[in-house]
Amino acid sequence: MTPDQLTERLTLCGTAPDSELAALVKEAGLEQIGAVLADEVLFRCDEPVNTTPVDIALEILHGGETHRVVLRMVPGTPIRVLDGGDTSAVIRRHLRIELSDLVQRLYGPLHRQHSGDFTDIFLPDRPENLSELPDILKATHQAGGTLLSGCTSEAPGLGSLSVKYGSDKWASFHWYTQHYENHFAKYRDRPVRVLEIGIGGYAADLGGPSLKMWKRYFHRGMIFGLDLFDKSALNQNRLNALTGDQGNPEGLRELAEKYGPFDIIIDDGSHENEHVRVSFDALFPYVKPGGLYVIEDLQTAYWPRFGGTPGPVTAPDTSVGLLKRLVDDLHYAEFDPKPESRSLTQQQVIGVHTYHNIAFIEKGVNGETSIPAWMDDEAWKALGAITPEEGRLEGESR
Ligand SMILES: C[S@@+](CC[C@H](N)C(=O)[O-])C[C@H]1O[C@@H](n2cnc3c(N)ncnc32)[C@H](O)[C@@H]1O
Structure with missing residues (x-):
């Protein structure tokens, strides 16, 4: 299956029974599918507005497995995906979602209400320097909003x-x-x-x-x-x-x-x-x-x-x-x-x-027929009615 085929099949899962998605995971694996979804989320995300840099994790769950992507949001720069082995990551928030719920959010019908489908682990660890707490709290909240802005099929005009x-x-x-x-x-x-x-x-x-x-x-x-x-x-x-x-x-x-x-x-x-x-x-x-x-x-x-x-x-x-x-x-x-x-x-x-x-x-199919010609004078005559022609005033043309 090419990456394009995988992506296209995922988009179709937005309205297909869950069994389609389960079959796709069997074929392609959660890692490959998670990567496509994370990429889609990143593409849809608004610009980060957090005032202090934050690392935040999107975790996609399926059948006991987790696909995790850590995103670094730094004010004024594009969101960066951190390498799995990047030891500099300090994850301030984990947003966890079942694979099928995320697929629904991204490729399901517009205007569907989604709520409670994320498990939100906010500030799992206490910051070492407590004086930074207010800034970290605010930035973590903002970064979560940015991540959620990418987890939807809605779009601006x-x-x-x-x-x-x-x-x-x-x-x-x-x-x-x-x-x-x-x-x-x-x-x-x-x-x-x-x-x-x-x-x-x-x-x-x-x-x-x-x-x-x-x-x-x-x-x-x-x-x-x-x-x-x-x-x-x-x-x-x-x-x-x-x-x-x-x-x-x-x-x-x-x-x-x-x-x-x-x-x-x-x-x-x-x-x-x-x-x-x-x-x-x-x-x-x-x-x-x-x-x-x-x-x-x-x-x-x-x-x-x-x-x-x-x-x-x-x-x-x-x-x-x-x-x-x-x-x-x-x-x-x-x-x-x-x-x-x-x-x-x-x-x-x-x-x-x-x-x-x-x-x-x-x-489409341009199959409409014309108004039959006999609808003109002939039909009127057959009815013994005055024809539009006869009914015209002197000097009035068709
Ligand atoms: C007006 S720009 C397209 C803008 C873009 N669709 C948008 O809305 O932002 C026109 C483009 O047509 C490409 N172009 C010019 N002649 C072409 C040709 N004969 N065949 C294909 N593309 C051509 C140009 O290279 C240019 O990138």
Whole structure:
């Protein structure tokens, strides 16, 4: 079992019977599973706010075994996992939890109340210097709060997450997260597979802010990013940074065969109009039914240097032209004459939601039929009623 497979199976345990988790422990062992969970907790933890450095232990129990991770929380620095043999550790607090309870907390449904599932051993040893006691008490309390902030599937809103991780999806030139909140809410509790084209980051900054934001938001999600540049150093549990060119349809299909199908695909890559179309054509078939394809930065449809037309009416080969075509495809049942065969998008696009510079395309079965033509004048005539035509006032047109 690869680490990715183990992680994915653990996310599924959040809603599966306990026997699934027990079987997984038999296969992979508590140590490996505990390491994945501790990693997840660390990723979700708020910044430490304790005023004095504290070592605190997270202990995961299963069948008489314990997996212990000791965390050092120092004001102003990231939380550090101490080596098992680190003799400098002075553990001020032990937070103990059954494996299945922690899995529930991390990968179970949102908004479920958890209480009393931790055994809290607070200040097991008296500090040597009693004058330090007030500071130690306060810092131990704060460090416990930080650790608990990571033991939950709840997350701040996408606007806050965008700012926290440094994505430009909110509070700069873009105001996208309000739309993401609306369209993504129903996927949030599901074990989704998400692919975002465009990882971000320049020069020494490796990037990946939005991938981290999706990882935090979709607490059961497997997140994949694609970028022209190698950003595999970002790889971690539930986050995979892949390398490739969104202008290469063969490469996109290969990637999708390997890692897809996806519940959600987001195009935040080069924003070249040709790339947007090529990527959509190659990847839309790999969106699951009921899934979404998102295109950001539609402004480039109006920028000639990105292959756009300056407006006021964009050309069909731009991203906005693609969306206009999809609105037509959505209404293929109304065409006269009806098409003999339907394109994939005519069959599978069931919604096109556009906002300023961002669009959400819904995939499903576009099978609604048209209002029958006979509902027009013929039906009225058959009823012997006055037709809408006859009922019109002089000079009034249809
Ligand atoms: C706007 S940034 C992505 C920002 C990120 N999604 C976020 O929200 O923080 C665009 C990224 O697309 C990548 N990119 C540019 N051209 C590309 C291409 N042809 N294929 C794949 N990625 C590309 C760039 O390297 C850059 O990292």
